[in-house]
Amino acid sequence: MSVTVLLVDDEPLVRAGLRAVLEAQDGIEVVGxxxxxxxxxxxVRQLRPDVVAMDVRMPLLDGIEATRAVLRTVSDPPRILVITTFENDEYVYRALRAGADGFLLKRSRPEEIVHAVRLVALGDSLLFPAAVRSLAAEYGNAEARAALDRAALTERESAVLRLxxxxLSNAEIAAELLVGGETVKSHVSSVLAKLGARDRTQAVIAAYESGFVAPG
Known part of the structure; x- marks a missing residue:
């Protein structure tokens, strides 16, 4: 799968480092x-990248507002991977709530950076570390719990959401539940539709904020 990436960061050295890592891989092209x-x-409108790797803290317009702007104004928007220095940064969580598909630590190893870009491009969610899961739980409220109750997930859909x-990826969920990949794909689509979630990341946030899944 070929993946095109737009790099957004106010530090030239960070952009240069990410470009060097990504363009060393077959099938990944930094387009801007x-x-x-x-x-x-x-x-984004001009280059139509598959993924935007975007710093969360920037002058003029930060990554949170930039994420909202892309999702609000661009048809068929790209996946957004937020770049951050600290994994427990509340800015990161706010960006995820705004619609970002995952986040990447600036200190990540090259193979982790490549994996994150490819995973987000495929539409999969990234595993949130404990610090981010705890932030999600802190944002929990009765409205989030009521919204999940209204979704009326089936027992199997609930199991899929927990995984x-x-x-876990679709293949890993299939192995865990001993079902086929297409069955899992169907369940995931149903979960997203019932929750009104744009993607897997938004569904996971809803799971933590509602208390359906505990941070631990």
Whole structure:
């Protein structure tokens, strides 16, 4: 699978490092760079990347607002991978709530960076570390719990959502539940539709915020 990436970070060295790592891989192409969030929407419209790797803290427009702007104004928007220094940064969680598909630590190893980009491009969710899961639980409220209750997930859909919250891929969920891959894909689609979630990441956030899945 070929993946095109737009890099957005106000630090030139970070952009250069990410470009070097990603372009060393077959099937990944960096199609552009931006130094602030205000440039993201026009560049996404022009370049149509599959993934935007975006710093969460930037001048002019941060990664949270840039994420909202892309999802609000761009038809068929790209996947958004937030870049951060600290995994327990509340900005990261706010970006995920705004619609980002996952996040990447700046200190990640090259193979982790490549894996994250490919995984997000495929539509899979990234496993949230304990710090982010705890933030999700802190944001929990009665409204989130009521929304999940209204979704009326079946027993199998509930099991699938719990495994999604653990960061398992469709293939891993299929192995865990001893069912076929297409069956899992169907259940995942049903879970997203019932929760009104854009993607797996948003479904996982709903699972933690509602208390359906505990941070531990």
């Amino acid at each position: 760079e931006a130094a602030d969030g205000a440039s993201v929407v026009p560049m 999604m919250a653990r960061g």
